[in-house]
Amino acid sequence: MSGSVVVSGLGVVAPTGLGARSHWQATRIGKSGIGRLARFDPARYPSRLAGEIHDFTAEDHLPNRLLPQTDRMTRLALVAADWALADAGVRPDELPAFDMGVVTASAAGGFEFGQHELRKLWSQGSEYVSAYQSFAWFYAVNSGQISIRHGMRGPSGVVVSDQAGGLDAVAQARRQIRKGTPLVVSGGVDASLCPWGWVAQMAGGRLSTCDDPAGAYLPFDRRAAGHVPGEGGAIVVLEQADSARARGARVYGEIAGYGATFDPRPDSGRPPVLCEAIGLALADAGADARDVDVVFADGAAVPELDLVEAEALTAVFGRRGVPVTVPKTMTGRLYSGAAALDLATVLLAMEEGLIPPSVHTEPAEEYGLDLVGQPRTAQVRTALVLARGHGGFNSAMVVRSADRLR
Known part of the structure; x- marks a missing residue:
């Protein structure tokens, strides 16, 4: 067990459920979270299905001061991080700040926040654009906001490698733990189901145009014709196995x-x-x-x-x-x-x-x-x-x- 890097906490925000247990209860029986996009009317677009998170109200989980400065993806990431830390039995305020790091992945940044501010720029003028636009759109914002919220000042960063990023971020977190950082919060959350983000995703030429949720995303099938995009992801708590064992933490498994x-x-x-x-x-x-x-x-x-x-x-x-x-x-x-x-x-x-x-x-x-x-x-x-x-x-x-x- 010595030298192993393990996962001791899970935080899930997914179309299949909010929280690891809700997600697993749907996933284990094959209950899909894909349907017609509801965050805006997709009728004018050739692709109209998405894996969308419903019943998430940021105000129920986060302080009001954070709402004006965060994109939807960051709100989801902050809540997932809270859940992962709670699941791991970690109280960040009881640990040295430099013993904790944050490494997340991002593929798009805060598209929806950026869209709202561009609309203000075009319709009202530059003086109406939020000062928070300077970082709310940025790829590293999830790492930054998680680290600020929990006082984590150890080795941190962001990995940008599209769909591969979630694994790459966890691998980077594993490296930091092997170098001596006791605990790293890692994973990835994306959310760009807004018109601006939708157009960007369609530009890649790989989105399915099928309107049937049962026929739109079919990997390894002769009918395969592209994927359905979605929002969400997972945040995990990583630590050295001996440290997790010493504090009596539940260990899910080893990277x-x-x-x-x-x-x-x-x-x-x-x-x-x-x-x-x-x-x-x-x-x-x-x-x-x-x-x-x-x-x-x-x-x-x-x-x-x-x-x-x-x-x-x-x-x-x-x-x-x-x-x-x-x-x-x-x-x-x-x-x-x-x-x-x-x-x-x-x-x-x-x-x-x-x-x-x-x-x-x-x-x-x-x-x-x-x-x-x-x-x-x-x-x-x-x-x-x-x-x-x-x-x-x-x-x-x-x-x-x-x-x-x-």
């Missing part, structure tokens, strides 16, 4: 291995390198393919990208060699929040001994995957989480259950 690679440009003639990221993560964990009980896949739902991921998985594990699941089919792709939410979901799956399903999708035989379509009882002691970001980011993380800690 056992990590690997990251970057694909060559498409016209280079060189192949993608997701497979190499998997190999690096397994080697870092001191594991091999036979140890892995489940893979939480990236699941792009773009045929050429699905093929790359399937080929990497079959190269490492063989055809149908390991159960594969994409629970984000219930939330949509949450950008920097996606992999962080997958990490939290893996730990909850380990706790129950159940692999959550990939809903609605019918796996194409040519991919050679054992895609879990219904909840599957299984002993999950070692899991692999994959995440890929637009432009070539690849990240892989090996997670071990608490009973497998070294």
Whole structure:
């Protein structure tokens, strides 16, 4: 157990539920949170579905002074951090400020806040633009606001690598703990379901235009034609295993291995390198393919990208060699929040001994995957989480259950 970096607290804000337990109760039975976008009228746009968080009222969780200076994503991140710390039994005001850090991921920043201030600029003039616009939109704002709220002055930062960011941030937090920082809050939360953010996401050319929630996001399916975007993510508390044990903390599992690679440009003639990221993560964990009980896949739902991921998985594990699941089919792709939410979901799956399903999708035989379509009882002691970001980011993380800690 000595030297291991573990997760001792979970905070989840997702279309499938607010709080880790609510999210898990929906996810474990395949209850989707995808539907027609309600935060604004999407009728004029070709894409109209989203994984949206309902019943979140920031005023119920945060002091009024924070509301004028924060975007929706930051409010969600602050609440998730509060829940993660409470779940870990950590009282930041009782710990030295420089013993605590914050490393989060961001893909878009505070789009909705920025949209509101641009509207004021265009319609009323520059003197009506909020001074908080100077940082509320910024990629690092979640790390900053969490650190301010809890007095955390240790090593901190932000990682910007799109969908891969949630794993990359946790890996950076793990490095800081190994260097001596006792506790780091990490993960990712994104929320840009506003017209400005919507247009930006559509510009990538990968959003589904299907209006049926049961047919819009279908990774590894012959009908795959893009993804559904969503909002939310997860924040986790990381600490050194011996320290967690000494204070009697509940330990969900260990961040056992990590690997990251970057694909060559498409016209280079060189192949993608997701497979190499998997190999690096397994080697870092001191594991091999036979140890892995489940893979939480990236699941792009773009045929050429699905093929790359399937080929990497079959190269490492063989055809149908390991159960594969994409629970984000219930939330949509949450950008920097996606992999962080997958990490939290893996730990909850380990706790129950159940692999959550990939809903609605019918796996194409040519991919050679054992895609879990219904909840599957299984002993999950070692899991692999994959995440890929637009432009070539690849990240892989090996997670071990608490009973497998070294």
